[in-house]
Amino acid sequence: MEQTDKPVIYLDHAATSWPKPASVLAAMEHSMREEAANPGRGGHRMAVSAGRVLVRTRMLLGRLFGVPNPSDIVFMPNTTAALNQAIKGLLRPGDHVISTMTEHNSVRRPLEYMRRECGVQVDYVPADEAGRIDLDGLSALCRANTRLIVCNHSSNLLGSILPVADIAEIARSRGALLLVDAAQSAGVLDIDVGRLGIDLLAFPGHKGLLGPQGTGGLYIHPSIDLLPLIHGGTGSQSEEADQPSVRPDRYEAGTPNTVGIAGLGAGVRHVLAEGPSVIGRREWELTQELMGHLSAVEGLSLLGPKPGEPRTGIVSFTLQGIDSAEIAFRLDREYGIAVRAGYHCTPLAHRAAKTIDGGAVRSSVGFDTTGTETEALAQAVREIARSVSR
Structure with a gap:
């Protein structure tokens, strides 16, 4: 054929x-031609200019997601990396986590790894054919050791939208945190982390935010300290043997995707304008x-x-x-x-x-x-x- x-x-x-959008391509070309030095690793003008790219994009994401302090948003190469950082950086042996039957493998596989290797207990809330879950059933699964509820905002198969605010209320009432996978909702649904009660938000840059592949991020509530999965150079506190405690450096070891983040910033601007x-x-x-x-x-x-x-x-x-x-x-x-x-x-x-x-x-x-x-x-x-x- x-x-x-x-x-x-x-x-x-x-x-x-x-x-x-054409603005995304233009921003990436400009970054590559004019400011593709290593941000935070030098004091020369190109390094400073590259650093501003990260700051501007972080601020735009803060506007989009209702995040008061943009430093609570850390860049990741994709939603999968963000979900792994949130799940593996938070859960400890003996913790209990609740998820749903509508989750992507980017949630399910890290959870099953934590169950198998780290003694974390995992339950999945059933969903019906339309992707709806029973909130009473979710609440009934909560235990004294429930540390986390993790769910997608919208199913990548069914397109169904979960009631995140209601799930957050259940989490708060049981002393648990809420991690939301916004792979299918960032840029197409209104997301305000404070209003919705989201403690951790994983999002891609390359889908509804209209940026390039290899971009994404994780919002971390200021009261939460995740153990970083990647350790290395950050350009800050270089004299210390331990990973910096300050954000976003704590979670952004290594050279960032500055050109991609420039494109992501342009994509977010487009979304905010529309x-x-x-x-x-x-x-x-x-x-x-x-x-x-x-x-x-x-x-x-x-x-x-x-x-x-x-x-x-x-x-x-x-x-x-x-x-x-x-x-x-x-x-x-x-x-x-x-x-x-x-x-x-x-x-x-x-x-x-x-x-x-x-x-x-x-x-x-x-x-x-x-x-x-x-x-x-x-x-x-x-x-x-x-x-x-x-």
Whole structure:
């Protein structure tokens, strides 16, 4: 089967947003050409200028997430690294942690490692097919030694949105901390860590924040001290043998991705100018149109919340009689449409959705997706479905 020469219709924003705003590319080029020295490691003008890139981006992220002190935001290469730092830096033998069945492996695998190697106790709250969890069931799982509740803000398979503020209230009432995985919500849902009661927030730079890959971060409440996973040079307190206690240096050993962080800053500026709620509403409207088109396809089943209900820009589906991987392959080769198929690194969510046997096709819209593009996906799926039924 030959690959189509049609322009790419990119509907895989849940993995990485693309294309990036022109301002992101310009910021990265400027950084590489003019200020790509080592920030915090020298007093010359280029090093100082590079340091300002980090400070400016940190301040922008503070505005976006309602963080009073930007130094409480530390840069990480991705959400996975941020989640590992939070989970492994906080939990100790004998601690109990509660998570949900809608989590990505970036949460589940560190938790299972801590269970297996460090004597941490782990429970997962069941979810229904739409990705909803029972808050009373969550509360009932809490114990005297419950140290942490960790959950995603939005499922990367179902697009469902968890009630973070309600979960935070349960955590506070039981003396536990709340870690939120904002991989699918940062930039498309309003997030104020104080208002929502979030103690730790892991986020990517390369998805809804429109920055490049290799960027992300972790917000750490000022009352929390995590043991750093990486030790090394920070450019501060260099005479000491121990890792610095000051933030953000404590968690940012080694040379940072200055060029990438410059691009992330430009992406965050774009999001702030538009407004996360405006972007989220636009994506929701696109998903509603897409779900309406797809629901008319014979043999197709939509996953996640029903039409009209809150969700992020993810629409996953299965098609009777054809494997999800084949659908994605044909969409790419025959129609030039980029989606993702399989298990999406979230097998527990597939168990909840009853799609563990074959996975699903996941389409996901972004800040610049058009109705024409979602209609093209729906038409392509209709044609694939007809070819299978013949």
